[in-house]
Amino acid sequence: MTYEDWQAPAPADESEASGIPAEVKALAQELLKNGFIESSARPADFNAVLRLRKEIDAVLEPLDLRIDLDEMRGLAVLRVADSASGTPDEAWSHPLVRRQRLTLEQSLLVAILRQFHVVQELEGGIGVREVRVPLDELLSQLQVFLTDTGSDTKNRQRLLTLLDQLKPHGIVSEPDSRGEVTIRPLITRLANPETLTALLKHFRELAGEPEGNETTSPDE
Structure with a gap:
């Protein structure tokens, strides 16, 4: 059998191997990358967040992160979980999230x-x-x-x-x-x-x- 005839088997999907649906994983990655999803800019993704919120929160929970969802304004924002920050107003630190300092x-x-x-x-x-x-x-x-x-x-x-x-x-x-x-x-x-x-x-x-x-x- 020549090299051209042989095809390596497709690698198993990482999300399937971990038990995380691909759509949930992609949305969690998008939130981790940009910090938010806005319905006016990405309506399909925002609607998917509404539908899969519990599943996405379950993926984010081990990272001490959660979704702050504002359905009326069409906004899903990545937040540090209260368990990690004490309360939303208290000082906190997180290895994946840094505070933005404004002049x-x-x-x-x-x-x-x-x-x-x-x-x-x-x-x-x-x-x-x-x-x-x-x-x-x-x-x-x-x-x-x-x-x-x-x-x-x-x-x-x-x-x-x-x-x-x-x-x-x-x-x-x-x-x-x-x-x-x-x-x-x-x-x-x-x-x-x-x-x-x-x-x-x-x-x-x-x-x-x-x-x-x-x-x-x-x-x-």
Whole structure:
């Protein structure tokens, strides 16, 4: 028998050998790779997570991880399990997950973006897929708290730079041709809402802006 005639037997599927269905394994790997699955971007995968949540959690459980599922916003986020972190608000460390550290300016912009998102959800209901905000509105809000550079061009470029730095976190899109950015639902899971509200309040006090502009999330 020549080499060309012989074919090696196909290796056994690793998921079958481990008893884990291939679809469950693929979804768990996707969550481990990206940290979240968003229904607006990957509807089929998100629906599969809804259907296979218990099975995926069973795969993640030995890693001290779990799925944080927000069906109304169409969002599945990978989280450190409470058993590993104590409580969600306590300090924790995990060999596969690292905390994302934001600068003060980045944190301020996140707080402003989240406030825009919350306002639109209050007006249109939770689960609004496209929450857009004009760059000019973001810039006017940001300028209340940050020192004016003395140049409109530099002020705008500072905003664009901050937005570009936040894009890898999956919370905001590239500005479109209309000069708007889309605030993605992941922003509701990025940081503690009380911390962001306190940050805005502190900056408003420093800027001498009157109180009463804080907004709470409709699901809190």
